[in-house]
Amino acid sequence: MATVEGDQPTERRSLLKAFYGLDTVSSEREEVKTEQNEIPELQHDEIDNSSKKNVPEIEFVSKDDIQDPVDINGKYFVSKKYVDKILSECTLTQLDEENTKLSQQVRQLDSDIQTLVYENYSKFIAATETIRKMRQDFKNMEQEMEKLEHSMVNINDMSSQIDTALSPHKSKINKLASIHELLRKLQFLYGLPGRLNKCLEMNHHVLAVRYHLRALPILQRYKDTPAFFSIHEECTQIIQQLTTKLHTTVQNTSPFSDENTESVDLLLKLGEDRQKMVDLFMVASRIEIDIHFQKAIKPQKTIEEYIRVACGGLLFNIHRLGEKFRELFTSNKDMKAIFDTFIHDQIHAYLTEAETFLLDKVPTSDPVVLVRSLDKLYRQVIVITSDDVCESLVSKIALSMIQLYQNLLQEHFYSLLEKTFSDISKYEHRDCGEGELPPLANLYTSLHDEFRSSFKANLIALKEFISSSIKFSQNRYFRQQFCAIGIQDGLVKKTFNYVLETSESFPSSVNIDKYPAFLLVLCRFCMELYNSTISFLTSKSDEMFQAELSEPLEASPVKNTRIRANKTASNLLNRFVYLSGDQLSQLFSDNLVTQDWMLPTTEPNDVTLVIKRSVDELSYLDSLAGMLFVEGVKEESSEGSKKNYLQGYQQRKLFHGHHSGSSQIGSINVSRLFSERMTYYYSVNFNKFSILTGIIKITLKGFLEAVRACTFGKYGLQQMQLDLAYLHIYIWRFVANENLILDLIEDILTSSVSRCIDPILMDTSVIDLICQEK
């Protein structure tokens, strides 16, 4: 406020200054005030304010650019230019306003000047009077001055007389004074040994050293003179004593004691070899640190305790030693390097010990405690040394923690598999499809959910390592190690690989033949991994562990893992299909081989038991698959009902049977011409129809091969005819494409006919009757 207000009415002030003959800007304001104290305060303020109000903008311009010709208050104001500017820039009303404003200002200024003139008139008069008085006084003064001059000359003369009289004495006194000084010094020297001894007695080492140092240059210089020589000798001896004493102190006291510090300091002053002192200091330090070191590496019950002992003892003391060292031996770089190496070695030795201890403790420790303790250790170490000795320790511990969690997760998964398998094996596998079905959907859900939540729990536990309150988590190197190598490559990728590997190999280690349902559950699990879980968990871990990275790592590559999961799922499903298909086809061929098909002597009146069992078995498998997989699309839409189906079935001429020996092959070949070549053990799709089709194809093809190794009598063939018809009626509903089944069943019948010694088929109406009774 003061400066702003003070600078504003520059023009006016300079006029006033000229009037009073003042020229210091700083005093200007005060002067104005004192000189103008007769002006009423109010009026003075008004002047200031009004001038401020009137020309604020122009004022600022003048500050920046002094030579502005349009600045009305400026030094270089050109009225014509100002008028031109106003005219060119302003509207009429503005001009009008400007005009009034200016005329107001002019009037104001006029009245200001007038007031000033009146105010100062009386002062002029007083001044004139004073000047007149002074003129009279000056005459008296001149006379006085002449008298003074005369006296001064006299004084001068007297003084020079005295001076000459005293000059011989003066040099004498000077000489005496210097002799006195010398004597005093000599006395000090002669007294020095005594003083020193006294100081020593009183343990006043600092003083002794100070005396000695003072005397030393002289003694050194005059030690050839016999008198001084003895003193020098004596002093040297005493100082020798002192030095020895100090050495003992240094060696016997802790490097942290003031005594020790003082002694080292004094010894250095006495010109002791610096290197030697450093060595001494180091020896003392080493002893000191060794004690703490032993304490620190003593195994403790908990990690917390272990770290606390180390931080409070060893590391704290190392830190203090470092500071002490800097205090005592600041200058020398080489020595500092030696000391730093020493400290570094100590810390390194400790950390190596600590690593062994901590790694040992990892499996039993809580990650939160571990991380806190590590953080404490890390903070303490980085205070002492800028080397990254602690980083590798922290990384190693962290990675070992990840490894631990990885193992736990894998073990958990394995036990989940075992549990699922034992749950499934509780349900007796029923060949007849009776009894309770194992709740595959539930088993699968619990397997999957438990795996997923345990995975997530592990990630959360490990997140502690990169929590923002933890110092080392900010370290880029650590982050990289932990997130990329530990989590991304280690935990996530390896775990998935393990899971898939185990899913594929686990069924081999148990008696899977009896419980193929387990394969279905595993397959469904791997499918879910492929569909969502892998992506979900990987992105979850990326999100948790990379969000705070300044340079995020590449997104984890999930593609390969997913492909693998899909392949595993497909392998498991195929295994299920092949296993079930093989079991069923074995059932058929066992039945065919054990019976003599030449034997029957009457027309069959019932379906073979094995065929009925196999249909039950198929519907059992169908309901197992139905619990976990979608149904799939049926290829033939409308002809769903059994009745329609039977009719379509009867239309096939084959079952009416007018086979003669010579046309057998022809009929096989013709039917093959129109059907596509079949693959039997192929990769099925993840839906129920595809699974069942796979099983049925394998079963029927096995059946066909078995039939070709048999020889049938008339009624044996008819039994086959009946069995096949029954099979056909009951298994069409399991598959998407019924024609496929029909083709295979026809093949079987054709082969049976060709293997029959008396190929006469039954009447289809009888077959229908028997089948419909069932």
Place this chain on the structure above:
Amino acid sequence: MAEDESFSPAIHGLEFPSRALCARLAETDEIHFLAATQSVTSENQIHLLTYNDENSELDKYIYAHPAGEVWDIKSSPFKKDIISSVYSRIEGGKQRFFASLWTLPDEQATLTEGLSDADDSRGVSPRNRKSSVNTAVTKLCNIEGLEGRVSVVCWDPKEGSNAIICIDESTVKLYKLDNDISQLISCNTIPTEEKKHINVNAVFNPHLGLIDCITSGEAVTGLDFRVSKPVFSISRPHSLTTRDVDFNPNKPYHIATGGDDCQVKFWDIRQLTNPLITRKDHTHWVWGVQYNPNHDQLVISCSSDSNVALSRLTSIASDPIPILDEDFQDTPAKPPQPDELIMTYDVHEDSVYKIQWSSANSWVFASLSYDGRLAINHVPHSETLKILL
């Protein structure tokens, strides 16, 4: 197929379902194959096919085998005109199995059909074919002492051994023949561990060694005739049934097996925990697998998925002896060919039960499917070049 367009298979059709096929082993100049039919109602036949590699001509001689339907046919490795067959016929409402040695009639004495295979691709009219069935094979002797279902007869290929084995329902029987191979002079019965022989095959060890022959079934078993018991056994190498087995003709301890898991496996019988190689080139049971008699890297296999597969397995093949090494030092060593499926032959429409390399030309093999189609195929020319050069 595309890489060898110049060659199309020679195809011959048998009228009845057939599963018996063999090469005429004693014939080493011309390519001869023997196939036999299986019909419960009609008279069965043995077809002798001679194939001219130069002009792709296929000659057929058809002999009657009135004794019954033929399940297996084998030729003597030493005498051109002697063959063995396993056959069954219905006697008194029951099926009975037999095995016999036969002499083939002289080729010139039978009606010759010199039709080229171009005419044959659509099949020869049955009338022509029937007219040739006028000579029957002559029985040398019955193989006595067989019980139940007889699976296979197998000839020892080693010179002078004059031995055959015959497998019936529960035993393996070793017979010694006289020098003319016309009479059985001794019989040695070896019980096996398998409950009942179904789908059994056997092969003699062509090398001298502890193991004289290997049989396949549920397990693969090696037999030693001196101690008359199994020497080793691989239990279920192919999930359910192992359907064929073959010895590597050049490496004494290597065998190949094929079975119901659609796979062909290669084993070293000194180390049986794991197969050397497992190949899956089929989508149904493998019924036959055979090493090429001269170039053991070539292996053919046939399956009830109607396909025949030709594979190259350089990694476990016997090493060819580098004879001309010094002369060819400039040429860099040839990188070994990778193990792979060379070709799938899909000329069949039905299950192929039998496959056989020719004894005269190591690039030719025959395959026979149940519908009676016999196909004679070549190893692709490019492949033969790779092996020969």
